[in-house]
Every structure is written in C-alpha cells, then in structure tokens.
Amino acid sequence: MARVDRRRRFWNEPTLGWWERMYIFEIVRGLSVTGGVFMRNLWRWMTGRKGALTTYYPEERRADFARFNRGKHVLTQRPDGSPQCVACNMCATICPARCIEIEAAFDPADAAHPRSPARFEIDYSRCIFCGMCVEACPEDAIRMVQDVPDLPSTDRSRMWLDMDELLNWRPQRDVAKPYPPKPGASARGAR
Numbered sequence: 001m002a003r004v005d006r007r008r009r010f011w012n013e014p015t016l017g018w019w020e021r022m023y024i025f026e027i028v029r030g031l032s033v034t035g036g037v038f039m040r041n042l043w044r045w046m047t048g049r050k051g052a053l054t055t056y057y058p059e060e061r062r063a064d065f066a067r068f069n070r071g072k073h074v075l076t077q078r079p080d081g082s083p084q085c086v087a088c089n090m091c092a093t094i095c096p097a098r099c100i101e102i103e104a105a106f107d108p109a110d111a112a113h114p115r116s117p118a119r120f121e122i123d124y125s126r127c128i129f130c131g132m133c134v135e136a137c138p139e140d141a142i143r144m145v146q147d148v149p150d151l152p153s154t155d156r157s158r159m160w161l162d163m164d165e166l167l168n169w170r171p172q173r174d175v176a177k178p179y180p181p182k183p184g185a186s187a188r189g190a191r
C-alpha cells in the first residue's frame with residue numbers, strides 16, 4: 001500500500017496570491033527594499049553620520065545589551081578580594097561544552113574556605129553561553145554579565161579567559177546583589 005505523507009500544517013502557513021506566485025514582482029520588491037536601505041546607509045556614511053546598526057567590533061562596543069544578556073563570565077569576590085569559588089568543579093561538570101578547567105588549591109590554615117581555585121579558565125572558543133555553569137554553582141561564585149569578552153583572535157589558544165580576567169570585571173548594576181562588595185561588609189551581606 002502506498003504510504004501517504006501527511007504534511008504538518010502550521011498556524012501561520014503562508015497563502016500566496018497570484019501576484020506572489022509570479023515571484024518576479026516580489027523579487028523586485030525585495031531588491032528595492034534592500035537597495036533602498038543600502039543607499040540610505042551609504043549616504044549617511046558619506047555625510048559623516050552613522051547609518052546602519054552595524055557595530056564595528058572590536059573597535060566599537062555596543063553597551064545597549066538586552067536586559068538578560070549573558071555575554072561574559074565573572075567570578076564574584078569576597079570582601080577581601082579573594083574569589084568566592086570553592087573549586088567544587090560543579091560548573092565544569094555541568095558544562096556541556098567541557099570548556100571550564102579548574103585546578104584546586106588547599107589551604108588548611110583557612111578553616112572557613114580551605115579550598116579555592118589555583119587556576120580557573122574558560123575556553124571561549126567552545127563556550128556556547130548557555131549559563132548552566134551559573135545555575136550549577138552553589139556559591140554564587142560565577143555569573144554572566146552584560147559584556148562581551150575580548151574574543152577576536154586568529155589563534156584559539158588565545159581565546160581562554162584566565163582567573164585574573166574573570167575576577168577583574170566592570171561592576172554591574174545588580175540591585176539585589178551589589179558588587180563588588182564594600183570593604184568591611186560581611187560575606188553574607190555582600191551576596
């Protein structure tokens with residue numbers, strides 16, 4: 001028996017009139033829209049104004065990120081400037097891209113925080129910005145902020161963010177959890 005393929009119908013399936021079915025008119029219309037935008041932007045550029053929404057990255061950085069933009073990782077700090085991370089490896093374990101590498105250090109003299117990261121690096125050539133590392137962290141030690149890392153490179157080995165860069169981040173507005181913590185604030189109050 002011949003197999004009958006039932007094509008799935010969508011709520012917004014387009015219906016073409018005879019005008020659209022001719023194609024040539026719609027192609028001309030599309031080209032006129034594209035050409036009009038191109039000419040307008042070219043004219044603005046020639047007269048010293050900025051036309052297109054294009055950002056000339058990396059020379060130019062946009063700051064109008066979406067409210068929930070997750071562009072760059074940061075490691076949060078305790079009031080004394082040490083990383084809040086306890087090197088538990090949960091972020092590295094959950095990371096689907098396997099792009100977080102952590103080496104733990106142990107300090108028996110620090111009874112409150114004996115474990116800390118000696119090395120914490122993220123390979124941005126593989127990161128997919130999913131945010132699962134942030135979700136998995138039990139210490140609120142890693143976050144993603146509205147920023148872009150310095151990614152452009154011709155060498156993948158230069159696309160690693162190390163701990164210095166992850167700790168040295170521009171303070172962001174976070175009403176619920178202001179960072180960096182004020183000197184003298186308790187660790188709990190800073191969270």
Ligand code: SF4
Nearest residue numbers: 095127128130131133
């Ligand atoms: S954002 Fe996703 S892919 Fe990137 S480091 Fe975190 S868990 Fe891994």
Ligand code: SF4
Nearest residue numbers: 085086088089091137
């Ligand atoms: S950032 Fe969080 S989840 Fe990752 S190792 Fe540090 S404490 Fe653990």
